[in-house]
Amino acid sequence: METAIMPDAGFLKRLDNEIKVNVNACYQCGKCSAGCPMNYAMDLTPAQLIHAIRLGLKDLVLNSKTMWLCSSCQTCSTRCPQEVDIARVMDAVKIIAVAEGVKPQVPKVIAFNKATLRNIKWFGRMYELGLICDLKLRTLEFFKDLGLGVRMLRKGKLKLVPSVSPGRTLATMSIFSRVSNKEGQTKK
Amino acid sequence: MTAKYAYYPGCSLHSTAVEYDASFKAVAAKLDIELEEVPGWVCCGTSPAHSTSHLLSIALPIKNLALAEAAKATQMVVPCAACYSRFKFALYDMHHDQKIGDEVKEIVGSSFQGNIKVLHPLEVIAKLPAAVLKENVKRQIDDLKVVCYYGCLLTRPPKVVRFVAGGQTPPEAGDDVEYPTTMDKILENVGINVLDWSYKTDCCGGAFALSETDAVLTLTQRILKNALEVGADAIVVACPLCHANPDTRQAEINAKYNTNYNMPIYYFTQLMGLAFGYSPEEMLINKHLTEPALLRNVGKEQSRMSW
Numbered sequence: 001m002e003t004a005i006m007p008d009a010g011f012l013k014r015l016d017n018e019i020k021v022n023v024n025a026c027y028q029c030g031k032c033s034a035g036c037p038m039n040y041a042m043d044l045t046p047a048q049l050i051h052a053i054r055l056g057l058k059d060l061v062l063n064s065k066t067m068w069l070c071s072s073c074q075t076c077s078t079r080c081p082q083e084v085d086i087a088r089v090m091d092a093v094k095i096i097a098v099a100e101g102v103k104p105q106v107p108k109v110i111a112f113n114k115a116t117l118r119n120i121k122w123f124g125r126m127y128e129l130g131l132i133c134d135l136k137l138r139t140l141e142f143f144k145d146l147g148l149g150v151r152m153l154r155k156g157k158l159k160l161v162p163s164v165s166p167g168r169t170l171a172t173m174s175i176f177s178r179v180s181n182k183e184g185q186t187k188k
Numbered sequence: 189m190t191a192k193y194a195y196y197p198g199c200s201l202h203s204t205a206v207e208y209d210a211s212f213k214a215v216a217a218k219l220d221i222e223l224e225e226v227p228g229w230v231c232c233g234t235s236p237a238h239s240t241s242h243l244l245s246i247a248l249p250i251k252n253l254a255l256a257e258a259a260k261a262t263q264m265v266v267p268c269a270a271c272y273s274r275f276k277f278a279l280y281d282m283h284h285d286q287k288i289g290d291e292v293k294e295i296v297g298s299s300f301q302g303n304i305k306v307l308h309p310l311e312v313i314a315k316l317p318a319a320v321l322k323e324n325v326k327r328q329i330d331d332l333k334v335v336c337y338y339g340c341l342l343t344r345p346p347k348v349v350r351f352v353a354g355g356q357t358p359p360e361a362g363d364d365v366e367y368p369t370t371m372d373k374i375l376e377n378v379g380i381n382v383l384d385w386s387y388k389t390d391c392c393g394g395a396f397a398l399s400e401t402d403a404v405l406t407l408t409q410r411i412l413k414n415a416l417e418v419g420a421d422a423i424v425v426a427c428p429l430c431h432a433n434p435d436t437r438q439a440e441i442n443a444k445y446n447t448n449y450n451m452p453i454y455y456f457t458q459l460m461g462l463a464f465g466y467s468p469e470e471m472l473i474n475k476h477l478t479e480p481a482l483l484r485n486v487g488k489e490q491s492r493m494s495w
């Protein structure tokens with residue numbers, strides 16, 4: 001049976017709005033995949049993901065694990081002979097997947113991202129212990145890293161109470177709300 | 189002459205990496221580098237921000253740079269390679285995309301000029317003549333062999349970060365993106381034995397420390413293995429995330445791979461501080477989870493250490 005490839009032009013346009021990266025410059029040399037430290041865990045290699053994007057295979061791309069397992073180490077973007085900024089593509093695909101309500105294949109990473117951003121929004125700075133507790137509530141993995149947490153606390157490496165400053169919270173709160181207003185405008 | 193810099197410690201140096209903060213400040217004091225913490229600084233947003241909103245990932249760093257500019261700074265030092273990377277990307281994107289630049293200025297609500305330079309402590313120290321480093325050395329630490337681990341973000345991508353080259357006027361060649369030597373040279377100049385190896389810029393999975401822990405074990409294990417194979421006693425780092433994974437995950441790595449790693453991870457500023465005559469306590473050597481036995485007694489057994 002032949003599978004018809006149905007390119008989704010809207011998807012490519014959305015990606016182009018998000019970032020100005022020309023994926024068509026890619027000549028599939030595979031250098032990005034070869035040097036990717038996370039390639040062993042991905043379902044599509046970075047080069048395959050770029051190729052799937054060029055074919056407009058939106059569902060395949062948005063349902064992939066690949067972008068969620070990208071550690072943003074910038075190795076691929078640094079080494080690509082065609083200057084395709086693959087790491088930026090990974091970010092854009094994550095952003096589009098969330099915007100389109102696609103169920104993430106690696107939910108732990110999204111849970112971490114959300115918990116971290118909430119933490120920054122409320123405290124202005126990262127409050128690690130609060131972040132860990134928030135994460136435990138969201139992922140229900142109460143015992144993960146518990147021993148490590150206790151050792152860190154003993155070494156005085158985790159604060160029991162967050163450093164709070166109303167001025168700072170106001171600053172981050174206003175940045176977060178202005179960003180989401182702006183993004184709401186551009187989507188309309 | 190005193191060199192003045194705005195100082196952006198970032199969240200880690202106030203919590204999991206207090207020893208990096210303390211040792212950098214101590215070393216800076218000896219080298220006539222004046223650090224003034226940016227008043228009211230906020231988190232740079234790190235990976236979760238750039239994975240969620242491009243605009244947010246630029247607005248948070250620019251907010252901090254605007255605060256530093258308002259405090260009359262022209263150069264800002266950022267010791268965390270992940271924060272450093274976010275600052276460099278924010279400046280790069282603002283310069284290359286007028287629309288983003290205007291939007292960010294509106295969000296941050298200030299007349300940000302963008303003339304401020306962002307530097308890593310390695311770049312700040314690399315600017316000094318080797319003689320200045322050498323004349324500060326008070327203690328020989330010659331029974332320790334180390335490898336320098338730069339991590340993935342300090343040098344990459346070169347057109348955005350311009351590691352070492354970015355701090356120079358006019359711009360000079362800068363350090364090698366895959367095989368940097370800035371930290372190696374600094375440590376050699378203070379008398380530390382530095383070994384060559386091939387994992388200088390490999391990723392430790394830093395961003396996944398609390399989410400994809402298994403990836404961290406896999407990637408960190410490769411780094412520890414190579415360090416051990418070339419005969420290193422310790423790994424030296426210049427970033428709190430490069431420190432956290434290798435330092436805190438060795439027990440789990442040993443359980444998973446049936447290995448026996450017990451490799452101390454030091455900040456380059458801690459070793460510089462010890463060489464400059466500070467005590468292990470002052471350099472907070474005991475803050476590490478992996479036993480820092482080798483250096484705990486530096487300066488205490490005078491028979492083994494030549495002064």
Ligand code: SF4
Nearest residue numbers: 026027029030032080
């Ligand atoms: S390195 Fe660049 S050109 Fe080569 S496959 Fe990857 S994206 Fe394409």
Ligand code: SF4
Nearest residue numbers: 036070071073074076
């Ligand atoms: S940035 Fe992501 S895709 Fe690129 S090499 Fe690193 S982990 Fe792989």
